[in-house]
Amino acid sequence: MTKNITHPADDLAKSLKRTEIQHSSSSIPGRDIVQVLTEIPVGVESGWHTHPGEEVGYLLTGRVQMRIQDKPTLILEAGDGFLIEPGTPHNALDLGPDTGRMLSCYIVEVDAPVASFVKEPAAQ
Template identity: 70%
Template sequence: MASEPTTTTDGPVDELASKLRRTVLQHEPSSIPGREIVQVLTEIPCGVESGWHIHPGEEVGYIAAGTVEMSIQDRPTLTLRTGEGFLIPPRTPHNALDLGPDTGRMLSTYVVEIGEPVTTLVDPPRR
């Protein structure tokens, strides 16, 4: 049974916490030993970035609204539009930038290690 939706930053509070809205839709045990499933709706206003971060498991994402530039370490930058999906490997630094003109909405499902923070901010990769 899904828990009641809540807004969370899932990590250290920073200046982005006041710009992004992350709503946890589900947080449930997985059938995979040592893993749990967390589903989050993230809303990013035009011109705002998520900040470089990692997750302790896969992120399977879907752009529900808007156009998002997804930078993933050691991969070409993606421009994702409404209706497109993406996959980010575990512990891979990445950053999402909403290109506008409206607020972007991403639905992400994480299959992550139990007891680890779902999101950890990291330094941007060196280019």
């Protein structure tokens, strides 16, 4: 198990503060479980991205707009949870007034980057 490694090796780590809390093998063959604390400053977007597995998240602090392809836009307040399906493009925007801090667990393919940027989906 890896503890407290700042900036996991994925695309989002280039624009947001991300701290990997733990990274362990899963009981699901070919999958790892990665837990990450992400901090999004006020007015900053994550950028459209995907994950190679489920993201199960919880907003610790702040107010965040979560846009998920083919789903209604969510406004998450501290204490709200969310689930994003594998490979689904999404984008988080911190609405303020405080830094958004979210704790996410990813059930991802072994050796795949936890996050990869994608183009913004066409409006529907």
